[in-house]
Amino acid sequence: MLMNTHEARLDALRKHLAAEGLDGFVVPISDxxxxxxVGAYARRLEWLTGFAGSAGTAVILREEAAMFVDGRYTLQVREQVDPRFYSYHQVPGESVPGWLGTQAPQGARIGxxxxxxxxxxxxxxARALAARGGELVAVAANPVDVVWEDRPAPSPAPAVPHGIEFAGVDAVTKRGQVAAWLKEKSLDAVVIAALDSVAWLFNLRGSDVDRTPVALAFALVHADGSADLFMAPEKVTPDLVAHLGEGVRLASRDAFVPALEALGGRKVAVDPDRSVEAIFRALESAGATIxxxxxPTILPKAVKNPVELAGHRAAQARDGAAMVRFLRWLEATAPAGGETELSAAARLEAERAASNALVDLSFDTISGAGPNAAIPHYRVDEASNxxxxxDSIYLVDSGGQYRDGTTDITRTVWIGPGAPPAQVRDRFTRVLKGHIALSRAVFPQGTNGAQLDVLARQFLWSAGLDYAHGTGHGVGSFLSVHEGPQRIAKAQGGQAGTAQELLEGMILSNEPGYYKAGDYGIRIENLVLVTGRTIAGAEGAYLGFDNLTFVPIDRSLVDVDLLSAEERGWFDAYHAQVRSILAPLLEGEDLAWLEAATAPLV
Known part of the structure; x- marks a missing residue:
C-alpha cells in the first residue's frame, strides 16, 4: 500500500530510523x-514534506521535525508544509547545525x-553534535529511499552533443585548459562533479533534470588531457562516442567510486562546494592527497565567449518577442477576469514555443496574481491557482532554454481597467529606481556583487522597505538559469558568490523587488552583461553593465514624479532599444502594442 500522506511518510521514516539505531536524519534538496x-528520483524533501521550493532542508528527530528555508520561501513553506509536524526556520539567521546543537538529544546519533x-x-x-555527546552517522542507504515505495528511477535519456556553433570552443581545447591548470598546480587529476560543469567541459547536454539541459554524469580529468566520463550505459549513443573522441574513456556511474579508489598516491583536486562528502571519503580511503x-571550469564557464554571447542575444530577441505577444494578450483579456495563473503561464509557454526553437522552460514559471505575487519563488498548481x-497586480517570472541561450525575465503589470493605487505605484517606482541604478553602475575592476547590492536597495531602504532575496545571479549558456560563481546580494551568512569579482563577459540578473505579504508583489528583472567602460582619465580599468533583456516595463505603474531626469532618460532610452530590437520580429496588433508600450514618458 502506497503512503499518500506526508504524515504517513514521516511516520514510516521515523520507524525505519529507529530500526537503524538512529535518532534523526537530515533531508536536503540535493542530489x-x-x-x-534535481531529477524526480532525488526530490526526497518534496516527497517527505510537500515543500516544492528549490532550496531547503528538513531535520527529522524522533519527536519533532524542523524545516529550514531562506527568505524566498518564508510564505511558501507555510503553505506547503504542515505545521503540525514541522517547525519553520529561516536561514541564515537559523541553521541546521545550530538547531541540532540545541535540540538534538544528548548522545544522539543523527544520520x-x-x-x-x-x-x-x-x-x-558533526562539531555541533559532538558538543552534546552525539555523532553524525553516514548511512550506506538513504532511509528516505527505503520507505519511498514508488520512487522514480533516474532518467535514462541519452546525452547529446552540443555543437561548436553554440559552444564556441571545442571540448578538446577545454580539456587542454584544465590539463594545463593541473600541471601548473602540480596535480594529477581533478574531479568534475557539478552537472553543468560536466556539460560545459565536454560540450554535451541532456534532459535528466527538468528545466536544466544536463546529463547525469561524473568526470575525472587528468594532467595529460585525457578524461574519464561516468554515466549510465543507456545514455551513451554512437553520436556521443564520436563527439567525445579518443581522449575520453566512457564508463558506467557504478565505476566512479572504484575509479576514485584507484587514485591512491595521486594528488587530486576536488571542489569542496560542488563535490559531496562521499567523494572525499573515497579518495581518502585510497590514500590520495586532496x-x-x-x-577549474567554473570561471571559464561563467565568462561567455563571443559565440555564446551572440547566441544569447539571438535567444533574448526571440524571447522578447514572445513576451510582447503574451503581454499584449494579457492586457486585452485579463481585465475581464477570465484568466488564471495557470492559463497565463500556459499562454506564455505557447508563445515561446511558437518560435520552434524552445527546448524547455529555464524554470517553472512564477505566475503570481495578487497575494501570490508576494511569494518570491511561488509555483502555481491546481490547488493554489x-x-x-x-484592478490587481500580476507578476510573471519566466524564461526559456534555447540551444543558443538561456533567458530569465520578470515583469510586473497592472491589470485594469482602473488605475493602480498610489502605494503600488510608489513601491514599483522605488524598485524601478533601484533597477536603473544597478543597470547604470560603473565600477572598478575587482568589484564584487556584495559591493553593488546596495545600489538596488537604496530607494526601498529610504522608505523603510527591503526584499529577502539576492539582487542578481549568474546565468548559463543553454545551461543552468542560476549559474555561479558571481552573485549580487548582501554579504551575509557566508552566501556563496558575493565575494566573487565581476569579470567582463559574465551574465547576471538585475532583479530588485518588493513584497507586501497577503497583498501584492513587485519585481523587475533583466539580464545584464559585464562589459568594459572607457572613461577619459580613468586610473585603472572600469566595468559596467549592458542590458541583454529587451521587453517593455509597465508604464502605468511608474510614478514619473519620483524619477530623476537621468532615470527618465534611462527609461526612455531603454524602451527605444526595446522597440528597435523587437519591432522587426512583430507585426499587426503586437507591433502596435509594442510601439505604445515603449512610447516616451510624459
Missing part, C-alpha cells in the same frame, strides 16, 4: 552533484547521506 534543481552533503556541512554538523580547489482579478 549527488549538489545541484539546485546523513554522504552523497547529498558537502564535507564542510558534515564537519560543521587539494580542495575551485572547479488564482484568477487574475481586475
Amino acid at each position: 549527488e552533484h549538489m545541484s539546485e534543481y 546523513f547521506d554522504p552523497w547529498l552533503h558537502t564535507r564542510g556541512w558534515a564537519e560543521t554538523v 587539494a580542495p580547489l575551485l572547479d 488564482r484568477t487574475i482579478a481586475p
